[in-house]
Amino acid sequence: MVVTDIRQQFPILGRTVKGKPLVYFDNAATSQKPQSVIDALSHYYAHYNANIHRGIHTLAEEATHAYEAARFAVQEFIGAAEVEEIIFTRGTTEGINLVAYTWGRQNIAAGDEIIISGMEHHSNIVPWQIVCEEKNAILKVIPVKDNGELDMDAYKSLLSSKTKLVSIVQVSNSLGTVNPVKEMIGAAHEVGAKVLVDGAQSAVHLDIDVQDMDCDFFAFSGHKVYGPTGIGALYGKKELLENMPVFQGGGEMIREVTFEKTTYNDLPYKYEAGTPNIADTIALKTALDFIKDTGKESIRKHEAELLAYATAQLQAIPGLTIIGQAGNKVSLVSFVIDGVHPQDMGVLLDNMGIAVRTGHHCTQPLMKRFGIPGTIRASFAVYNQKEEIDVLIAGLHKAIKMLT
Template identity: 80%
Template sequence: MKDVRLQFPILDRLVKDKPLVYLDNAATSQKPLAVIEALSHYYSHYNANIHRGIHTLAEEATAAYEATRYAVQDFIGAASVEEVIFTRGTTEAINLVAYTWGRQNIQAGDEIIISGMEHHSNIVPWQILCAEKSAVLKIIPVSDKGELSVQEYKALLSEKTKLVALVQVSNALGTVNPVKEMIEAAHQVGAKVLIDGAQSAVHLDIDVQQMDCDFFAFSGHKVYGPTGVGVLYGKKELLEAMPVFQGGGEMIKEVSFERTTYNELPYKYEAGTPNIADTIALKAALDFISGIGKEKIRKHEEALLAYATAELSAIPGLEIVGQAKEKVSLVSFNIKGIHPQDIGILLDNLGIAVRTGHHCTQPLMKRFGIPGTVRASFALYNQQEEIDVLVAGLHKTIKMLS
């Protein structure tokens, strides 16, 4: 993958006079030239608002914007482009479902199930909804290895369960959850399922029809695309039955002071001028991934994960948090007697970018009895030599702080 690395200009920069070692990919991935150029090309050649204009620039921008919708359909295996809604990211996508489908369908006494490893964006919207509707939020426990028990999950399901909202890949542990089996179990009791794909979309092959989830959300900036754009997939019959989320231009058919009629899918949920440039550039990111191939990427990342796990495990006092059998290329760890933030600061002085803290999973950190972790997450452009730099940096950090 060294040739691929050349397509990421930021990786050539220095940090604190050291070559950048970027290991914070679970927070956001770096962008290849194809994405950067797609942004520049839009603003330089056909910057215009979309859908309603009849002039050439508007038509070109509309065509490019809608081409991304078709690319997303193919990327996640949706049945039609009508099921692809553009949002600002995974967080907005989850909130959209909570404020529309949730308010329409959740009643007092109903139950929503989430897991103990959810990101705050897949906790807080359901807490708000449950408080508003007098519904009950139930939690799937997390094992010491950082895994979910399907058996314990099934014990929580009942005729009261109306929704299961579940992360496919944990951003804090790297755990890959058995979502297909969990979706099947939820459907057996009549519940709908939302899958948070923020971490999985870049690593795993996604086929929402084969998975049979009712909703799926992911963010552009984690799949080598721009910030500020994401996707909500929903089964067409559910999206059609749901109320609107925001009011304004584009999401309407006709407006009078007496009544308003709403647009067809997917525009029903895309009020106002959207994030045109970043949505167009998202296609370049998806094309970039498809051009390399997820299987090739996955093999490279699995090799990095195996190497990093072995090298980090050999460091005295280092404990890996989250040792699930099925993981993506992410290692969270702590070093005895040293706060994660101190490790992060000293590694940054060596040009090494890792993430420290609770990773927006405070309940999960509480479950493990820790304030947070150091998280090193790997992408297709990372190399084994960078893991060696990380390990050397950790040895230096331990020596400095001991």
């Protein structure tokens, strides 16, 4: 894998910001898109824009074929047993909400317990709070240790016959921590609980095999895997999906409608009401093809080198503290600097053409646990280079002098 060749596939990397070459280190929020993904979007609209599934004309058939090809691509990407287990959503957030409002409302009762962790994104906290409030159930939280890892002993002590669901992030968006989800799933299943895995951050970095993992649900977003925004996928074990109530009503999710009764469609269409996000779904396949062609092992090796290099350089800056130093991390480093507010640093770095994320990263309870308002987060992707990290380090030194 030659990074300079990879970079040539991403047109946005050639632009300038505030007169400086763009250094893009906000990949955990959203990754940039290769030209092939951009072309897939425009090609659909220019050549075979049509609604899918029910049309018999050529454009409709071509669009349907491309749309369903994307479903097979997602099945392969995450290792699902059957293509019917793949439901297209707007992203991880909608996938989690779908499970909460269908399986959750159907299976959670008063006194039942749902377990999440202290490092969850708000999208994996709020839906379960809503369910627990409605059902008079109890939400329990796995503590986070000082190094940014989950307290696994505490997790196992939380599990009981009352546990009905564990909903856990595979990779923390704020810390980069890779959680031992396979072990956690096995422990949850021993007490009869189901497990949802939030794969928003893991899908682009780790090899995902939902069958080997044995999770009951898995959700991820297209825009974090070099694909478009507004598209993602939810995996669910077929027997669970078949027995869950519907999520939204409308076209496509029905088999027959009368004023007296409606019968619902088979999987996966039961959960895909209305005209879907056809163009972005088709382009999602192109993004997954990019990852497959580049090779996840090559991507991981490159990103690990970036993480090690950045970590060493950052640790040498006086007054800088890295938040989250787990033994197993993806290419993300989150840090604070004595006497510097993260937002102020973010503004100054942007003036130098450097894009980082600052704030609480939609993990306010995690920030509270560490006693900080937020962090400065630099997250790396396949197209980033060590030379860009050097630019970041120089920018930090310059900004620190200005702010302290």
